[in-house]
Amino acid sequence: MLKLGFLASHTGSNMQAIIDACQAGTLAAEPRVVISNNSQSGALARTRQANIAAYHLSERTHGTALGAAILAAMQRHEVEVICLAGYMKKLGTEVLTAYEGRILNIHPALLPKFGGQGMYGMRVHEAVLAAGERESGATVHLVDEEYDQGRVLVQEKVPVKAEDTPETLQKRVLAAEHRLYAATLARIAAGEIPIPLPRSRA
Numbered sequence: 001m002l003k004l005g006f007l008a009s010h011t012g013s014n015m016q017a018i019i020d021a022c023q024a025g026t027l028a029a030e031p032r033v034v035i036s037n038n039s040q041s042g043a044l045a046r047t048r049q050a051n052i053a054a055y056h057l058s059e060r061t062h063g064t065a066l067g068a069a070i071l072a073a074m075q076r077h078e079v080e081v082i083c084l085a086g087y088m089k090k091l092g093t094e095v096l097t098a099y100e101g102r103i104l105n106i107h108p109a110l111l112p113k114f115g116g117q118g119m120y121g122m123r124v125h126e127a128v129l130a131a132g133e134r135e136s137g138a139t140v141h142l143v144d145e146e147y148d149q150g151r152v153l154v155q156e157k158v159p160v161k162a163e164d165t166p167e168t169l170q171k172r173v174l175a176a177e178h179r180l181y182a183a184t185l186a187r188i189a190a191g192e193i194p195i196p197l198p199r200s201r202a
């Protein structure tokens with residue numbers, strides 16, 4: 001079982017889709033801990049319901065010790081792969097170094113297009129429509145120091161329709177995100193997408 005840790009800031013629907021896949025047995029993984037910078041996030045509420053360890057850790061609660069606190073929580077729960085799921089903060093070097101190559105993010109567009117600082121959530125879909133794109137999609141990629149720059153692992157394309165609003169496009173892309181994130185983790189758990197897992201698993 002691949003041990004997963006989550007970082008989420010808002011609704012947590014991607015995290016939920018992954019938890020659901022674990023419970024359904026379509027993903028050989030175990031959600032161990034969820035950390036949110038937002039004490040009111042849907043992600044934390046969902047986690048408490050699912051009986052998974054949950055922490056509110058933010059710059060406000062931990063200041064400059066935030067990176068170390070996130071890393072300590074991930075390690076305490078023996079997390080092997082960290083999933084960013086709508087996490088709107090940059091990760092500190094402590095976590096990036098300890099989990100290099102084992103931190104994933106989902107982005108609601110076909111990177112490298114429509115990524116980078118300030119490109120998140122509905123802003124991405126507004127930009128895709130403003131650019132007149134005919135297709136958009138979801139991207140699962142590795143996380144490094146820069147926003148949305150890490151190596152792309154998988155993408156799923158989604159058509160853009162002439163009558164789309166940012167909201168209708170978001171809905172279609174989010175459905176793809178939910179499929180893609182859990183399916184990608186299943187391929188990682190099965191060894192089909194190689195990432196540097198801890199030696200104890202090799």
Ligand code: GAR
Nearest residue numbers: 011012013014086106107108120121
């Ligand atoms: C998702 O659409 C995710 O791709 C996006 O935030 C949303 C979170 O939804 N992330 C980014 O834009 C990162 N740049 P969720 O909380 O319901 O999973």
